[in-house]
Structures are given as C-alpha cells and as structure tokens.
Amino acid sequence: xxxxKATMRDVAMLAGVSVKTVSRVVNDEPNVSETxxxxxxxxxxxxxxxxxxxxxxxxxxxxxxxxxxxxxxxISNPHWGRLTREITDLxxxxxxxxxxxxxDRDAEIEEGLLxxxxxxxxxxxxxxxxxxxxxxxxxxxxADIPTVYxxxxxxxxxxxxxxxxxxxxxxxxxxxxxxxGHVDIAYIGDEQxxxxxxxxxxxxxxxxxxxxxxxxxxxxxxxxxxxQSAREAAASLLKSDAPPTAIICGNNTTMLGVLHEVxxxxxxxxxxxxxxxxxxxxxxxxxxxxxxxxDEVALAQTIxxxxxxxxxxxxxxxxxxxVRVPVSLISRGSGEITPRSQARPRDAPISSxxxxxxxxxxxDEEAALKPSGAND
Amino acid sequence: xxxxKATMRDVAMLAGVSVKTVSRVVNDEPNVSETxxxxxxxxxxxxxxxxxxxxxxxxxxxxxxxxxxxxxxxISNPHWGRLTREITDLxxxxxxxxxxxxxDRDAEIEEGLLxxxxxxxxxxxxxxxxxxxxxxxxxxxxADIPTVYxxxxxxxxxxxxxxxxxxxxxxxxxxxxxxxGHVDIAYIGDEQxxxxxxxxxxxxxxxxxxxxxxxxxxxxxxxxxxxQSAREAAASLLKSDAPPTAIICGNNTTMLGVLHEVxxxxxxxxxxxxxxxxxxxxxxxxxxxxxxxxDEVALAQTIxxxxxxxxxxxxxxxxxxxVRVPVSLISRGSGEITPRSQARPRDAPISSxxxxxxxxxxxDEEAALKPSGAND
DNA sequence: TTGTACGCGTTATCAT
DNA sequence: ATGATAACGCGTACAA
Numbered sequence: 001x002x003x004x005k006a007t008m009r010d011v012a013m014l015a016g017v018s019v020k021t022v023s024r025v026v027n028d029e030p031n032v033s034e035t036x037x038x039x040x041x042x043x044x045x046x047x048x049x050x051x052x053x054x055x056x057x058x059x060x061x062x063x064x065x066x067x068x069x070x071x072x073x074x075i076s077n078p079h080w081g082r083l084t085r086e087i088t089d090l091x092x093x094x095x096x097x098x099x100x101x102x103x104d105r106d107a108e109i110e111e112g113l114l115x116x117x118x119x120x121x122x123x124x125x126x127x128x129x130x131x132x133x134x135x136x137x138x139x140x141x142x143a144d145i146p147t148v149y150x151x152x153x154x155x156x157x158x159x160x161x162x163x164x165x166x167x168x169x170x171x172x173x174x175x176x177x178x179x180x181g182h183v184d185i186a187y188i189g190d191e192q193x194x195x196x197x198x199x200x201x202x203x204x205x206x207x208x209x210x211x212x213x214x215x216x217x218x219x220x221x222x223x224x225x226x227x228q229s230a231r232e233a234a235a236s237l238l239k240s241d242a243p244p245t246a247i248i249c250g251n252n253t254t255m256l257g258v259l260h261e262v263x264x265x266x267x268x269x270x271x272x273x274x275x276x277x278x279x280x281x282x283x284x285x286x287x288x289x290x291x292x293x294x295d296e297v298a299l300a301q302t303i304x305x306x307x308x309x310x311x312x313x314x315x316x317x318x319x320x321x322x323v324r325v326p327v328s329l330i331s332r333g334s335g336e337i338t339p340r341s342q343a344r345p346r347d348a349p350i351s352s353x354x355x356x357x358x359x360x361x362x363x364d365e366e367a368a369l370k371p372s373g374a375n376d
Numbered sequence: 377x378x379x380x381k382a383t384m385r386d387v388a389m390l391a392g393v394s395v396k397t398v399s400r401v402v403n404d405e406p407n408v409s410e411t412x413x414x415x416x417x418x419x420x421x422x423x424x425x426x427x428x429x430x431x432x433x434x435x436x437x438x439x440x441x442x443x444x445x446x447x448x449x450x451i452s453n454p455h456w457g458r459l460t461r462e463i464t465d466l467x468x469x470x471x472x473x474x475x476x477x478x479x480d481r482d483a484e485i486e487e488g489l490l491x492x493x494x495x496x497x498x499x500x501x502x503x504x505x506x507x508x509x510x511x512x513x514x515x516x517x518x519a520d521i522p523t524v525y526x527x528x529x530x531x532x533x534x535x536x537x538x539x540x541x542x543x544x545x546x547x548x549x550x551x552x553x554x555x556x557g558h559v560d561i562a563y564i565g566d567e568q569x570x571x572x573x574x575x576x577x578x579x580x581x582x583x584x585x586x587x588x589x590x591x592x593x594x595x596x597x598x599x600x601x602x603x604q605s606a607r608e609a610a611a612s613l614l615k616s617d618a619p620p621t622a623i624i625c626g627n628n629t630t631m632l633g634v635l636h637e638v639x640x641x642x643x644x645x646x647x648x649x650x651x652x653x654x655x656x657x658x659x660x661x662x663x664x665x666x667x668x669x670x671d672e673v674a675l676a677q678t679i680x681x682x683x684x685x686x687x688x689x690x691x692x693x694x695x696x697x698x699v700r701v702p703v704s705l706i707s708r709g710s711g712e713i714t715p716r717s718q719a720r721p722r723d724a725p726i727s728s729x730x731x732x733x734x735x736x737x738x739x740d741e742e743a744a745l746k747p748s749g750a751n752d
Numbered sequence: 753t754t755g756t757a758c759g760c761g762t763t764a765t766c767a768t
Numbered sequence: 769a770t771g772a773t774a775a776c777g778c779g780t781a782c783a784a
Contacts, residue, residue, distance in 0.1 A: 431776070
C-alpha cells in the first residue's frame with residue numbers, strides 16, 4: 001500500500017517514458033504509438049494513477065476544472081431537489097462535478113457560496129436568482145464565468161436563462177377554473193422580487209382581466225414567503241363571509257400552507273384548489289390535488305445543454321437567450337370542484353372583485369403590471 | 377475590466393511587497409506588521425483578488441482543498457434532500473464546499489462519482505453505502521480519505537458511521553400498534569443488502585417475536601426497492617380474505633406506494649399504517665400519517681462534527697465509531713386505528729402468523745436474523 | 753519582520 | 769513519435 005498517490009512521474013518511471021508522454025496518453029492526445037500507449041496504460045492501472053485535476057487546472061491555459069456550481073434557494077424543496085438530481089446526472093455523464101449550495105434567499109449566504117465556487121475555479125454556474133438585492137460586487141465576482149440562470153431572468157445581458165412558462169401556467173389554471181364556472185378566484189403568490197413569482201401573478205391577473213374581473217386586494221395576495229404565511233392568508237380567505245370559490249397557489253410551499261388550512265377547516269370539497277409544482281402525495285389526498293407541474297427533466301436538459309454549449313464557445317460570441325419550458329396542468333380533483341353555492345353570474349357584481357365592462361382598463365392594467373425586464 | 381483574474385503577484389506588485397508577504401496576509405499568518413497588512417489588504421480589495429484554491433491545494437503539504445464529497449442514493453428523495461441541505465449549510469459555515477452526487481443504488485455510477493471526487497482531491501467524504509457489491513477497487517480508491525458513513529455501516533473498519541436508531545424505530549412502531557390491540561401486523565421493507573433496511577426489518581421481527589408472534593412470509597415482505605413494488609405488495613396484502621390489521625413501512629418510498637394502494641381501495645380508515653421518514657403532507661391526508669421520523673438536523677450535525685474532527689486528527693489515530701441518532705414516533709391518526717373487525721385474541725392462532733408459546737424459538741430466530749456486522 | 757529559492761503535479765512550447 | 773524544459777499560482781523552508 002503506497003502512502004502517497006501516484007503521479008505522472010511515477011507512471012512515467014514505471015513505463016520507462018517521459019512525463020509528457022504519460023500526459024498525452026492520459027489526455028487522449030495524438031502522436032503516441034500504440035505500443036507506448038498500452039505500456040503507459042498498464043502502468044497507470046498498476047499504480048492506480050488518477051490525474052490530479054487541481055494541478056491540471058493550475059497549469060492549463062484555459063484553467064478548466066471540469067466542475068460546475070449550482071446555486072438554488074433550498075435543495076430540500078422537492079422541486080429544486082428533482083432539478084438538482086437531473087442536472088447532476090447529466091453533468092456526471094460528461095465528467096463534470098457539481099458543487100451545490102442553498103442560499104435560503106439570503107444575499108450574504110449567496111455571496112459566500114459564489115465565493116466558494118469561484119475560488120475553486122468552476123467552469124460554469126447555474127443560478128436561481130432568488131435574492132432581492134444583487135450587489136454589483138456579486139455580478140463582478142462571476143462576470144467572466146459562463147452562467148445559465150433558471151427560474152428567473154438573467155442578471156447580466158449576455159447570459160442564457162431557462163424558465164418555465166410561468167405566466168402560461170397561471171393563465172391555464174384560471175382558464176381551467178373559469179370553464180367550470182368559477183369567477184371568484186383568489187391567488188396566493190410568492191415574493192414579487194423574483195421574476196418567476198411576478199410572471200405567475202401577472203398570468204393570473206391578466207387572465208382574470210380578460211374575463212372582465214379585476215381581482216381585489218383580498219383576492220390577489222402576494223409576497224407570501226413561507227408555509228405559515230400561506231396558511232394564514234388562506235385562513236383569512238376562508239373565514240370570510242364570502243370566501244372565494246377557488247384558490248390558485250403560486251408554488252409548492254404556499255400550496256402546502258393553503259392545503260393545511262383548507263383541510264383543517266374541512267373545506268377541501270367546497271373550495272377548488274390548484275397548486276404550482278407537482279407533489280408526490282398529490283393523488284393520495286382527497287380530493288387529489290390539481291397542479292400546474294413544472295418539467296424538471298426538460299428544464300435540466302435545457303440548462304445543461306445551454307451551459308455546455310457556452311463552455312465550448314468563445315466568450316461573448318453569443319447573445320443571451322431566454323428559453324421557455326412548457327408546464328402542464330394535471331387534473332386530480334381539487335381543481336375540478338365547481339362553485340356550488342353560487343351560480344355563475346353574468347352581470348351581477350362578484351363578491352369583492354369588480355366586474356368590468358368588456359375590454360376596459362385592461363390595457364392600463366397590462367402596462368402597470370407587466371413583469372419588468374421581460375424580453376419579448 | 378481585467379481579463380485575467382488577479383494573482384498574488386499582481387497584489388504584491390501593487391502593494392510593493394513580496395508574494396510571500398501577500399501569502400501571509402491571505403492566510404492570516406503571523407509576523408506581518410499592521411501597516412503592511414492593511415496595505416496588502418487594500419491592494420487585494422482594489423484588484424478583487426481571490427486565492428486560487430486549486431493552486432493552493434497543489435502546493436500545500438497536506439494537499440487540502442477545503443472540499444467534501446457527498447454521495448447519496450437520490451438527492452430528490454426528501455430525506456436525503458433535507459440531510460444534504462443541513463450538511464451543506466454546516467460545511468459552508470466552515471468554508472468548505474460540497475460536491476454532490478446520486479448513485480441511484482448503482483455500483484458503476486457510484487464508482488464514477490467517487491472518481492470525480494478523488495480526482496478533485498476532496499478532503500473528506502460522506503457516503504450512504506447503498507450498492508450491493510462494493511468492489512475492492514472502490515475501497516482502495518478512497519482508502520486514504522477520511523470518510524463518514526451514514527444510514528449504513530462503514531465499509532472500512534477505521535471509519536465512523538452516523539446512523540438512525542433503525543431497529544428502535546420499527547420496534548417502537550410495533551409496540552405502538554400492539555398497545556392498541558394489533559397482533560396481525562405486516563411489514564414492507566427495502567432491499568436487505570442495506571444495513572439500515574436490515575436493522576428495520578430486524579427490529580420489526582424481534583418485537584413481534586417478543587410478543588410471541590412469528591410473522592409469516594406474507595407478513596414480512598422484504599426487498600421492495602420502489603414505489604410500484606410497494607404498491608403491489610400492499611395490494612396483495614389488502615385483497616386477501618384476511619388482511620393484516622396494520623402495516624409498517626420501511627421507508628418513505630414504500631410508504632408512498634402503500635398509501636396509494638390503501639387509499640385507492642378506500643381502506644385508509646380500517647388498516648393502521650405507520651411510515652418511516654416524515655412527510656410534508658403527512659398531516660393533510662385523512663387520516664394523518666403516523667410516522668417514525670428521522671432527525672436530519674441531528675444526523676447532519678453529527679456527521680459534520682465527526683468528519684471535521686477526523687480532518688484535524690492524525691490519520692488512523694482513532695478507532696471507527698458508530699453513533700446512533702434517535703428517531704421519534706409522530707402520531708397523526710393512521711397509526712392509531714384500532715383493529716375493529718377482530719378482537720385481540722389471547723390464545724387463538726392469528727391469521728397467517730403463528731402464535732408461539734411464550735419465549736420459544738425466539739433465540740434461534742434472533743441468531744438467524746441478527747443484522748450482520750452490527751457492532752454492539 | 754520580510755524576502756528568496758524552490759517545488760507541488762500538471763500542461764505548453766519547442767526541440768529532437 | 770517522444771522528450772527536455774519552463775511555467776501556472778501558490779506554500780514551504782530557510783536566509784537575511
């Protein structure tokens with residue numbers, strides 16, 4: 001048993017060749033005779049030699065380390081967990097290692113993680129932009145590193161972003177509910193500094209406006225950051241004299257909070273519910289939970305594809321692109337509950353929402369609410 | 377904007393000192409005057425210098441990289457997700473980076489990940505041993521790297537392991553059910569090559585034997601590797617003329633399969649159910665799901681604590697230890713369903729299980745079933 | 753307190 | 769096709 005790990009020198013000595021020849025074999029470079037190649041290969045095998053990627057990186061002209069940094073809000077959230085799983089698998093196939101971290105929506109933690117990544121010379125970054133303030137210091141920190149953003153718009157113009165069709169998702173949810181007669185629909189969404197949350201709330205509001213309903217403040221609840229707040233928001237909706245007939249949730253965390261409250265009040269069969277992000281128990285609960293599901297497999301494939309493409313290109317030869325990945329509505333029951341207590345009115349004012357004359361003020365609303373920075 | 381990242385040389389030139397002095401400041405070494413220190417610090421700030429940990433590692437006598445590799449079966453499983461989250465947070469505080477990978481219980485994938493980790497000179501490893509065959513090649517690969525095993529027994533004698541009280545968990549589940557009158561209890565467990573699965577099935581069987589019941593083959597279903605198989609196993613239990621009055625599940629995946637089947641058959645109020653691993657919807661389902669919950673926070677703390685301790689010690693100065701972390705039973709309803717159809721018999725033979733005269737054959741059973749390698 | 757010389761394991765350059 | 773030599777950015781040993 002050797003104490004020290006074998007180096008190229010050890011291999012070279014055993015094979016009776018120079019270090020450079022070993023390097024050629026290890027890196028599959030041309031101009032090595034077959035005999036020498038097999039000789040070196042057997043020496044590598046005998047010594048259990050493994051290339052030191054640290055030293056390799058230090059010397060290489062491009063400084064590559066074959067490692068990628070992944071920064072998500074919380075890897076224990078199943079959505080990010082599934083995404084991480086898919087990304088690691090794809091990268092592992094291409095011989096990349098993955099450094100991971102959860103920023104918990106905290107700018108300081110995020111900066112610490114980015115420093116940890118850059119100090120280790122990652123070749124690329126995958127970032128979920130989920131802190132409100134992005135210091136220029138942070139942008140500078142990763143300025144020269146190929147980065148793909150996901151779930152949010154890119155922080156720098158040159159980067160790609162891979163994002164679910166958030167607006168389409170909530171629009172689809174509204175249409176789904178509207179078709180079966182709901183007009184008084186509430187939305188509970190995440191913190192609006194995140195573009196994904198903005199897009200989802202925008203999609204909800206737009207779809208409602210197009211049906212001539214302006215959601216009142218009590219039907220359009222935003223900046224809900226955790227399960228407890230979501231539960232409280234749901235409570236205030238449900239304990240009212242005129243509760244909404246349906247609730248749409250902006251993500252899986254808010255869905256859990258709302259779900260707890262709905263079930264605790266025994267309202268699971270009278271209030272329609274559509275969640276965002278799928279859940280492994282969604283079909284066990286009674287009624288099953290109808291959701292807008294993100295496609296983590298497609299997201300991961302697109303993210304990795306884009307990132308690796310960037311790594312092979314000369315820097316900044318490419319404009320930043322935003323790729324949209326479709327979402328899908330999965331019906332399981334909770335979203336198919338009809339508004340039983342109230343027939344669908346055609347002219348009467350609706351609970352707290354105001355009914356509009358068709359196509360009035362919608363354009364103003366659009367201008368006022370269009371998510372900032374959306375590139376179309 | 378500089379193209380190249382600043383190096384110690386750049387800082388040294390700007391500050392008008394030698395590279396070594398910069399190195400001293402960067403590494404907080406003594407013997408630097410305050411004036412020089414601040415001078416260097418401001419140069420570092422101006423240039424945005426960051427130490428290249430790759431180069432540092434290559435040169436250091438101990439080769440440290442300040443990075444740790446984490447290998448789990450599947451990071452998208454909430455249990456591993458929570459554990460990973462806690463571990464990353466703790467390591468991040470200590471300036472360590474974390475490399476992660478999911479082996480999917482596949483030996484080849486595992487070897488690829490371990491190679492990726494060792495090639496990057498990780499200082500330590502955290503491994504969930506979850507492949508059936510461990511080639512000596514793999515053991516040799518990580519022979520000199522401080523390693524903490526979790527969820528399973530160490531593969532090498534010198535390593536620590538941090539493991540939940542698996543046997544106690546299933547024992548507790550059996551006692552809980554027994555107290556309220558269940559005698560015909562089925563167990564559905566994971567693949568037995570994993571020591572955690574072995575310990576859980578052992579705990580179940582031991583507890584049953586101590587109550588004088590030998591679980592028949594149709595009450596002791598093992599090697600269930602995925603949700604679908606678990607569901608099928610549950611189906612075969614439930615469709616029988618004399619189904620068990622209670623089911624204990626060996627982990628969260630089997631629990632999901634069983635739960636789906638129980639609910640699909642509308643048996644959720646007649647068959648008691650206790651799961652292993654907590655779940656974020658466990659209290660939403662009706663009835664709520666009683667579980668044996670692992671303590672991911674305590675596990676992570678113990679794991680990181682042990683690993684860092686090892687990194688500071690001279691190698692092999694320490695015997696390998698196995699630390700047990702308590703689990704807790706959380707009552708939510710499904711585990712408190714009483715066996716309504718059948719009164720608790722005192723002498724009559726029980727469905728497929730054989731009732732034993734007190735304390736007969738139990739010792740043989742113990743010997744036959746004791747998990748291999750358990751150090752007591 | 754500060755600096756010089758060297759080496760870590762690898763890749764790049766230019767020879768043979 | 770193969771090798772000698774330098775260099776990457778940093779830490780170590782020792783001199784000043």
